[in-house]
Amino acid sequence: MFKLIGFILIIEQLYSLLCNCVQYDVVYEWNNVNFTWRSSKEYNAAISSKKYIPENNIISGIKIYKNKVYLALPRIKNGTPITLGTIPLSNKVKDALIKPYPSWKMNTGKHCDTLHSVQSMEIDSKGIMWVLDGLRINNYTKCPQKLMLLDLNNKGKVIHTYFFPETQSSSNGGNLNDIVIDETDGTFAYITESSDQDPGLIIYSHSKNNSWKIRDSTMFSDKEAENFTVSGAKIKGFHSINGIALEPLQSEEEVRFIYYCALSSYKLYAIKNDIIKEKTLCEGTEWRGKVQLIGTKEPSDGLIMDNKGNFYYGMLTAHAIGIWDTNKPFNTTKEIIKSKDNISWINSFAFDSNGYMYVTLSSSNKVYSVFYRKKKKVKNKFKVLKIHTGSNSYLHSRALNNL
Numbered sequence: 091m092f093k094l095i096g097f098i099l100i101i102e103q104l105y106s107l108l109c110n111c112v113q114y115d116v117v118y119e120w121n122n123v124n125f126t127w128r129s130s131k132e133y134n135a136a137i138s139s140k141k142y143i144p145e146n147n148i149i150s151g152i153k154i155y156k157n158k159v160y161l162a163l164p165r166i167k168n169g170t171p172i173t174l175g176t177i178p179l180s181n182k183v184k185d186a187l188i189k190p191y192p193s194w195k196m197n198t199g200k201h202c203d204t205l206h207s208v209q210s211m212e213i214d215s216k217g218i219m220w221v222l223d224g225l226r227i228n229n230y231t232k233c234p235q236k237l238m239l240l241d242l243n244n245k246g247k248v249i250h251t252y253f254f255p256e257t258q259s260s261s262n263g264g265n266l267n268d269i270v271i272d273e274t275d276g277t278f279a280y281i282t283e284s285s286d287q288d289p290g291l292i293i294y295s296h297s298k299n300n301s302w303k304i305r306d307s308t309m310f311s312d313k314e315a316e317n318f319t320v321s322g323a324k325i326k327g328f329h330s331i332n333g334i335a336l337e338p339l340q341s342e343e344e345v346r347f348i349y350y351c352a353l354s355s356y357k358l359y360a361i362k363n364d365i366i367k368e369k370t371l372c373e374g375t376e377w378r379g380k381v382q383l384i385g386t387k388e389p390s391d392g393l394i395m396d397n398k399g400n401f402y403y404g405m406l407t408a409h410a411i412g413i414w415d416t417n418k419p420f421n422t423t424k425e426i427i428k429s430k431d432n433i434s435w436i437n438s439f440a441f442d443s444n445g446y447m448y449v450t451l452s453s454s455n456k457v458y459s460v461f462y463r464k465k466k467k468v469k470n471k472f473k474v475l476k477i478h479t480g481s482n483s484y485l486h487s488r489a490l491n492n493l
């Protein structure tokens with residue numbers, strides 16, 4: 091018995107040398123994405139008219155505010171009644187019914203001032219959710235790409251809408267993928283535009299109610315990542331700039347790094363916010379010289395930074411989550427979670443206010459693969475992991491941190 095325990099301890103120690111692993115919980119799992127229908131009549135009608143095709147609903151972005159989890163459900167296929175929803179913050183729930191947010195009407199409206207296809211959102215320190223309604227890769231809608239600000243402390247009331255010009259993100263093929271918020275100088279949003287035809291980084295100034303876009307070769311996919319596979323399914327095509335993360339704020343004047351990477355790439359790049367906040371600087375060429383290669387890593391979808399300066403990223407082919415303390419060299423990155431069985435496609439990150447990070451897992455490559463849909467049933471397609479980090483999101487200053 092003692093020998094066995096000793097042996098287990100040695101194995102665990104060896105494992106912890108390779109992986110700085112932390113405890114995690116699977117808090118939500120969905121095999122069946124379903125909603126809080128108003129009546130069984132409405133539900134049955136949606137099923138029979140194919141307005142709701144359960145297996146076509148996809149969970150992607152996640153953010154948390156107070157006691158609610160907000161989820162983005164991009165309309166990649168038909169039969170998706172909801173594109174933004176909410177569930178209560180709780181533990182261990184299977185197939186939690188998702189409630190449309192802010193309402194059914196805002197999710198099913200035909201007008202361009204309702205939500206059409208949301209992939210990501212961010213919640214600022216005042217409880218305003220910045221919703222990126224920007225997936226236009228199919229014919230579901232041809233409404234212009236937009237950013238909608240919803241007040242979470244006032245039933246999700248729309249307090250601002252900004253439509254992006256077609257020249258920055260097309261209503262026919264555009265793909266606004268991810269967003270971070272910089273609450274200095276009147277507040278900025280930095281947004282990745284992942285479309286095949288015109289990838290780039292969009293800068294939105296809230297005080298100016300204006301946006302501009304920068305494009306650079308570092309935002310394109312990389313030929314050397316053409317063959318990467320996750321869980322035996324090859325990633326088809328080349329996917330450009332996707333994940334984005336912003337350094338936490340320490341003082342009002344601080345210049346901060348914005349990190350970004352293409353999905354089909356092993357490289358992580360960064361640029362400083364003081365450069366891209368200036369529209370005139372972005373119109374010149376000098377900023378290009380300021381793009382820095384930070385290091386090489388596994389291909390990732392979502393990225394996030396916490397208020398202690400830790401950078402978290404999905405390691406797609408390793409089925410792991412990586413952490414880099416940005417106060418140290420990049421080669422000190424470690425894995426905090428690794429599981430071939432339990433982790434497939436790390437999609438999006440969020441923090442609650444109790445020192446936990448949440449991660450959506452989406453098996454994207456399998457969910458979208460015709461082969462997997464036909465030959466193998468993908469079990470528990472979507473999951474949310476909860477990981478103790480003792481920190482909060484980058485939007486909460488390091489100085490304020492005492493978790």
Ligand SMILES: *[C@@H]1O[C@H](CO)[C@@H](O)[C@H](O)[C@H]1NC(C)=O
Binds near residue numbers: 126128130133
């Ligand atoms: C979907 O949810 C509704 C309640 O909103 C319920 O009546 C229905 O049975 C659920 N369908 C499935 C397949 O779970």
Ligand SMILES: *[C@@H]1O[C@H](CO)[C@@H](O)[C@H](O)[C@H]1NC(C)=O
Binds near residue numbers: 227228229
């Ligand atoms: C969108 O519609 C056009 C014209 O009807 C069609 O040619 C095109 O293939 C459609 N695109 C997608 C992604 O379904």
Ligand SMILES: *[C@@H]1O[C@H](CO)[C@@H](O)[C@H](O)[C@H]1NC(C)=O
Binds near residue numbers: 251252253254299
């Ligand atoms: C902000 O810009 C959008 C253009 O997308 C315009 O429709 C809206 O009226 C502007 N809002 C304000 C408050 O200026």
Ligand SMILES: *[C@@H]1O[C@H](CO)[C@@H](O)[C@H](O)[C@H]1NC(C)=O
Binds near residue numbers: 313314315317
């Ligand atoms: C990707 O796979 C193809 C076919 O096996 C091979 O020809 C090509 O060299 C590979 N590319 C890289 C960058 O490894």
Ligand SMILES: *[C@@H]1O[C@H](CO)[C@@H](O)[C@H](O)[C@H]1NC(C)=O
Binds near residue numbers: 419420421422
């Ligand atoms: C990590 O990079 C630093 C320079 O940034 C270098 O001094 C150090 O030797 C490297 N460590 C390893 C383990 O490669």
Ligand SMILES: *[C@@H]1O[C@H](CO)[C@@H](O)[C@H](O)[C@H]1NC(C)=O
Binds near residue numbers: 116430432
């Ligand atoms: C995978 O998850 C199951 C159930 O949550 C757990 O029992 C198992 O230890 C996990 N495996 C790894 C390698 O983390």
